[in-house]
Amino acid sequence: MTKNDEIQSVKELLTKYLEEKKYRKTPERYAILEEIYKLNDHFDIDSLYNIFKEKNFSVSKATIYNTLELLLDAGLVRKHQFGKVQAFYEKGFFNKNHDHIIMIDDFQIIEFCDPRIEQIKKDFEEAMGVEILSHSLYLYARKKEKN
Amino acid sequence: MTKNDEIQSVKELLTKYLEEKKYRKTPERYAILEEIYKLNDHFDIDSLYNIFKEKNFSVSKATIYNTLELLLDAGLVRKHQFGKVQAFYEKGFFNKNHDHIIMIDDFQIIEFCDPRIEQIKKDFEEAMGVEILSHSLYLYARKKEKN
DNA sequence: CTCAATGCAAATCATTTGCACACCC
DNA sequence: GGGTGTGCAAATGATTTGCATTGAG
Numbered sequence: 001m002t003k004n005d006e007i008q009s010v011k012e013l014l015t016k017y018l019e020e021k022k023y024r025k026t027p028e029r030y031a032i033l034e035e036i037y038k039l040n041d042h043f044d045i046d047s048l049y050n051i052f053k054e055k056n057f058s059v060s061k062a063t064i065y066n067t068l069e070l071l072l073d074a075g076l077v078r079k080h081q082f083g084k085v086q087a088f089y090e091k092g093f094f095n096k097n098h099d100h101i102i103m104i105d106d107f108q109i110i111e112f113c114d115p116r117i118e119q120i121k122k123d124f125e126e127a128m129g130v131e132i133l134s135h136s137l138y139l140y141a142r143k144k145e146k147n
Numbered sequence: 148m149t150k151n152d153e154i155q156s157v158k159e160l161l162t163k164y165l166e167e168k169k170y171r172k173t174p175e176r177y178a179i180l181e182e183i184y185k186l187n188d189h190f191d192i193d194s195l196y197n198i199f200k201e202k203n204f205s206v207s208k209a210t211i212y213n214t215l216e217l218l219l220d221a222g223l224v225r226k227h228q229f230g231k232v233q234a235f236y237e238k239g240f241f242n243k244n245h246d247h248i249i250m251i252d253d254f255q256i257i258e259f260c261d262p263r264i265e266q267i268k269k270d271f272e273e274a275m276g277v278e279i280l281s282h283s284l285y286l287y288a289r290k291k292e293k294n
Numbered sequence: 295c296t297c298a299a300t301g302c303a304a305a306t307c308a309t310t311t312g313c314a315c316a317c318c319c
Numbered sequence: 320g321g322g323t324g325t326g327c328a329a330a331t332g333a334t335t336t337g338c339a340t341t342g343a344g
Contacts, residue, residue, distance in 0.1 A: 024318050024323060045308080060326040065309065081228045082283075085334070086308060101271065104280065112271070116263045121286060124248065124259070130288040133251065137284045139268060141277040171298060171343050192333080207301040212334065232309070233333060 007037045010076055010093055017074040028059050032067045036077060042090045042109055082138055099137040154184045157223055157240055164221040175206050179214045183224060189237045189256055229285055246284040 001009075014033055018025050035051055036043070045064055052059045068089060071077040078092035082102060099117065101110040121132045148156075161180055165172050182198055183190070192211055199206045215236060218224040225239035229249055246264065248257040268279045
């Protein structure tokens with residue numbers, strides 16, 4: 001799937017979501033979704049705001065906040081809050097690797113996926129009679145020093 | 148180990164830490180540590196501040212922020228930031244259960260510990276040649292609806 | 295006595311909110 | 320047209336900072 005195909009697909013998912021919820025299909029919502037899916041990296045509100053600014057496409061921060069909330073609810077982005085006050089986001093539909101290793105030296109983020117997590121979740125659901133809706137796992141790592 | 152023994156022990160750990168780092172042994176630092184270890188629950192800065200206020204023991208919020216940073220560095224408390232802007236803390240030396248289930252209905256927090264996590268960490272350390280310093284795992288759950 | 299630590303208030307910064315206007319339906 | 324969504328600026332709330340004062344070493 002090319003990046004353009006991917007963008008096309010998530011736009012369709014957004015349309016479906018907006019129609020289901022009877023929300024309006026505003027150009028801002030599609031533009032923000034598209035910009036997010038063009039990015040390969042994690043991003044914060046400000047950098048997204050600046051991308052639009054550079055393109056002379058006018059979107060207010062309030063709208064970006066609102067829209068990210070909406071996309072979060074639609075399941076099209078993920079939100080991270082690793083230790084910092086400021087939240088980070090990433091596109092979140094096709095890249096199924098849910099977990100993250102944070103390199104504390106340079107804050108590089110590596111994604112991974114380990115089936116044992118899913119097993120742990122299943123075990124807890126059964127043991128405690130609850131439904132686990134989501135999870136977040138971060139490993140904080142640093143490159144091994146050579147002594 | 149009784150709660151008093153525990154408080155005694157962590158105070159000694161704090162002393163050791165302060166001496167190593169050549170920091171001063173102020174009454175505030177010990178008082179804050181003690182209050183935290185008297186609590187059984189997770190807490191935020193404000194509730195800790197209010198505890199001192201009620202006791203007419205004067206500690207400023209700036210000092211509480213500073214001291215929590217210090218205790219964090221000393222490994223005597225843990226910090227959480229689950230989605231919210233406001234951070235939560237908990238005592239963190241003797242209670243070895245590191246992972247948390249957040250009940251999204253009432254924000255109740257359940258602790259647990261699963262050895263599979265440690266195994267995942269070990270595997271990654273070996274596979275990627277990094278040292279994993281810590282991790283955080285949250286499961287977001289809700290009580291199962293009875294249909 | 296000296297300088298690190300505290301207390302207070304002001305500053306900062308991310309996020310939220312209120313309200314007028316715009317534009318999707 | 321009607322009401323939701325947007326934009327802007329002001330409000331909020333957690334955390335940080337500056338600076339004068341205190342007290343640990």
